[in-house]
Amino acid sequence: MSEAAPYRLRLFVAGSSARSQDMIHALRRTCRQGLGPATELEVVDIFQQPDLAERNGVVAAPTLVRLSPAPVRRLVGDLSDPERVLRAMALGPGAA
Amino acid sequence: MPEPDLEAALRRQLRELEARLQESEDTLDAIRRGAIDALVVSGGQQHRVYTLESADRPYRVLIEQMREGAVTLSPDGTILYGNHRLSEMLELPQEQVIGRDLGLFLPEGERPVLAWLLREGGRGELTLRGARGGEMPVAASLGWLAVEGEGAVLCGVLSDLSAQRAHLREVSRANALLRAEIAQREAAEAALRQSQKMEAVGQLTGGIAHDFNNLLTGITGSLELMQEAVLRGRIVGLERYVASAMASAHRAAALTHRLLAFSRRQTLAPQPLSPNRLVEGMAELLSRTVGPAIALRTELADDAGTILCDPSQMENALLNLAINARDAMPDGGTLVIGTANVLATPEACREAGMAPGPCVALFVSDTGIGMSPETAARAFDPFFTTKPAGEGTGLGLSMIYGFARQSGGQAMIESALGQGTTVWLYLPRHEGMAEEAPKGAVATPAAGRGETVLLVDDEAVIRMLMGEALRKLGYATLEAADGPTALRLLQGGERLDLMVTDLGLPGGLNGRELAEAARRTQPGLKVLFITGFAEAAGLDARGLDAGTEMLPKPFSLEALATRIRAMLDRPPSPA
Numbered sequence: 043m044s045e046a047a048p049y050r051l052r053l054f055v056a057g058s059s060a061r062s063q064d065m066i067h068a069l070r071r072t073c074r075q076g077l078g079p080a081t082e083l084e085v086v087d088i089f090q091q092p093d094l095a096e097r098n099g100v101v102a103a104p105t106l107v108r109l110s111p112a113p114v115r116r117l118v119g120d121l122s123d124p125e126r127v128l129r130a131m132a133l134g135p136g137a138a
Numbered sequence: 139m140p141e142p143d144l145e146a147a148l149r150r151q152l153r154e155l156e157a158r159l160q161e162s163e164d165t166l167d168a169i170r171r172g173a174i175d176a177l178v179v180s181g182g183q184q185h186r187v188y189t190l191e192s193a194d195r196p197y198r199v200l201i202e203q204m205r206e207g208a209v210t211l212s213p214d215g216t217i218l219y220g221n222h223r224l225s226e227m228l229e230l231p232q233e234q235v236i237g238r239d240l241g242l243f244l245p246e247g248e249r250p251v252l253a254w255l256l257r258e259g260g261r262g263e264l265t266l267r268g269a270r271g272g273e274m275p276v277a278a279s280l281g282w283l284a285v286e287g288e289g290a291v292l293c294g295v296l297s298d299l300s301a302q303r304a305h306l307r308e309v310s311r312a313n314a315l316l317r318a319e320i321a322q323r324e325a326a327e328a329a330l331r332q333s334q335k336m337e338a339v340g341q342l343t344g345g346i347a348h349d350f351n352n353l354l355t356g357i358t359g360s361l362e363l364m365q366e367a368v369l370r371g372r373i374v375g376l377e378r379y380v381a382s383a384m385a386s387a388h389r390a391a392a393l394t395h396r397l398l399a400f401s402r403r404q405t406l407a408p409q410p411l412s413p414n415r416l417v418e419g420m421a422e423l424l425s426r427t428v429g430p431a432i433a434l435r436t437e438l439a440d441d442a443g444t445i446l447c448d449p450s451q452m453e454n455a456l457l458n459l460a461i462n463a464r465d466a467m468p469d470g471g472t473l474v475i476g477t478a479n480v481l482a483t484p485e486a487c488r489e490a491g492m493a494p495g496p497c498v499a500l501f502v503s504d505t506g507i508g509m510s511p512e513t514a515a516r517a518f519d520p521f522f523t524t525k526p527a528g529e530g531t532g533l534g535l536s537m538i539y540g541f542a543r544q545s546g547g548q549a550m551i552e553s554a555l556g557q558g559t560t561v562w563l564y565l566p567r568h569e570g571m572a573e574e575a576p577k578g579a580v581a582t583p584a585a586g587r588g589e590t591v592l593l594v595d596d597e598a599v600i601r602m603l604m605g606e607a608l609r610k611l612g613y614a615t616l617e618a619a620d621g622p623t624a625l626r627l628l629q630g631g632e633r634l635d636l637m638v639t640d641l642g643l644p645g646g647l648n649g650r651e652l653a654e655a656a657r658r659t660q661p662g663l664k665v666l667f668i669t670g671f672a673e674a675a676g677l678d679a680r681g682l683d684a685g686t687e688m689l690p691k692p693f694s695l696e697a698l699a700t701r702i703r704a705m706l707d708r709p710p711s712p713a
């Protein structure tokens with residue numbers, strides 16, 4: 043499953059802080075290890091782009107959104123547990 | 139029975155719905171557990187972000203802790219929020235800040251400034267008056283902040299300027315202190331210089347009194363001897379006494395001249411002269427003055443032209459410079475005296491304090507010990523000398539400087555220790571021919587041809603001497619002790635060929651005024667002023683009208699007669 047198209051993820055945060063920076067780092071590591079090195083991770087501050095949150099169906103921050111591959115998936119709340127993140131973001135074995 | 143395709147599609151849809159449901163449950167769960175920072179609430183076109191306490195907490199802490207006053211204001215100046223520092227600045231507990239009018243914490247005169255800032259935003263300086271009466275200068279910067287649904291508010295930052303002001307005050311105090319110290323030191327130095335000068339003046343006047351007494355003794359002694367001899371009817375050998383009295387008198391005259399020159403109040407008798415001819419004429423004398431160990435060379439420029447100055451003063455200056463040079467070369471050396479045509483720009487002239495125009499320079503250059511910058515800076519000062527007490531008066535260069543300045547020129551020193559010295563005298567170039575050989579003029583017959591000369595002087599002896607000398611030469615003379623007497627003689631119908639008058643006269647009319655009054659009675663009357671000082675402003679010979687000349691006292695009777703003859707021989711002025 044590693045030869046499939048790379049993952050595109052988008053993280054929505056509320057304001058930038060040291061805590062959110064730590065979270066972004068941890069998340070990058072998790073994604074590269076669990077979803078492949080080509081994984082793209084964008085970070086959006088909902089204060090700066092609330093309309094983008096609306097378009098991506100985001101209602102809270104932090105939210106991690108899988109933009110592709112389809113279908114779109116969202117994970118809200120605590121993103122510090124790599125297993126929880128990968129469980130939500132990785133395509134399930136039956137979904138491919 | 140559903141087809142297998144349809145079944146697969148339904149299963150996929152179901153899985154998707156399950157996933158969506160899972161997502162929603164997770165979201166709700168996260169919200170419930172407080173695992174989120176903010177919620178995005180969408181209403182039509184607008185999206186609002188509601189932050190939970192945890193999300194903007196760092197900013198609140200930051201704002202609370204910063205050392206500037208942070209404030210949000212309604213457009214009328216009511217405080218909506220103020221940080222901790224602001225409550226310090228206003229000298230109020232934090233819970234009493236919100237809801238107050240910021241303008242009430244300003245002096246009345248500054249409220250318009252606040253009103254302006256509230257209207258326009260921007261920066262200004264204000265004085266905050268705390269609730270306990272403390273005052274604090276602040277820099278205020280206010281800006282509009284649009285808050286959805288709530289109308290506009292202003293947010294601003296107030297920074298304390300007192301430290302900065304105190305620093306400025308400190309700096310300017312230090313500055314003032316420094317200036318005061320400098321002024322004090324300068325005053326002390328000036329006082330010291332003045333007292334040194336006074337000391338020197340004391341020495342000098344003591345010395346002069348002594349010299350004068352000697353000279354007077356010589357004169358009176360000679361006169362006494364003459365008187366004795368005359369009483370005893372012995373005329374033979376009298377010239378000896380006369381000669382020694384004359385010699386003493388000449389030395390006394392020379393001494394007063396030196397003093398007057400240094401005070402720049404000497405009467406100059408400038409005339410056009412060729413600097414080259416002057417230097418050539420003095421070379422012999424100078425060479426003898428400096429002695430055989432010093433080689434004298436002249437460097438005369440072909441285009442040195444003509445200058446207008448007092449020839450005897452110029453000779454005196456060159457002699458003094460040569461003596462200074464000799465003193466600077468105790469082991470011998472070379473002395474160069476030269477002339478140069480100077481092409482000075484108007485700026486250079488202005489800088490040197492001279493009227494713009496072409497100049498001629500005379501210079502005296504030696505290969506002697508030279509001067510340190512300190513010595514060179516003070517060498518023109520009167521009484522400044524490095525020579526042992528009793529050897530130098532320190533008047534030589536100051537006299538030369540005074541003479542150069544009074545002649546419309548400038549004097550400058552070019553010197554360095556061990557490198558020799560050159561003293562430059564700059565004088566304005568005179569457009570005209572030098573008078574031929576004024577020195578030989580002694581032989582010109584000064585005899586009168588019956589002309590009438592009026593002599594005005596309050597000193598009876600001088601009147602008498604002049605009258606006697608002139609009558610012997612064939613002039614008719616009239617005498618008056620003051621201006622009114624002189625005018626009465628004139629108005630009584632006396633026809634004069636020339637009037638000789640002292641400048642300083644008693645009786646309400648000075649010599650100059652007398653000359654003017656006399657010319658109203660007899661236009662074009664020739665007048666010769668005699669004076670010890672050029673006291674009346676601008677009475678250098680240059681400043682005189684046509685038909686008017688000046689003869690500085692003391693003068694010899696021969697010089698008087700020569701001058702009178704020369705004046706009478708000149709054609710009358712067209713006045």
Ligand SMILES: Nc1ncnc2c1ncn2[C@@H]1O[C@H](COP(=O)(O)OP(=O)(O)OP(=O)(O)O)[C@@H](O)[C@H]1O
Binds near residue numbers: 508518522524525532
């Ligand atoms: N040619 C020179 N070389 C070196 N120093 C000089 C020269 N001319 C003048 N000075 C310095 O300038 C000082 C002042 O000179 P100035 O002619 O005014 O007075 P003086 O020569 O000391 O006294 P006086 O001229 O009355 O005999 C001198 O004492 C000397 O230190």
Ligand SMILES: [Mg+2]
Binds near residue numbers: 461462530534
């Ligand atoms: Mg001298």
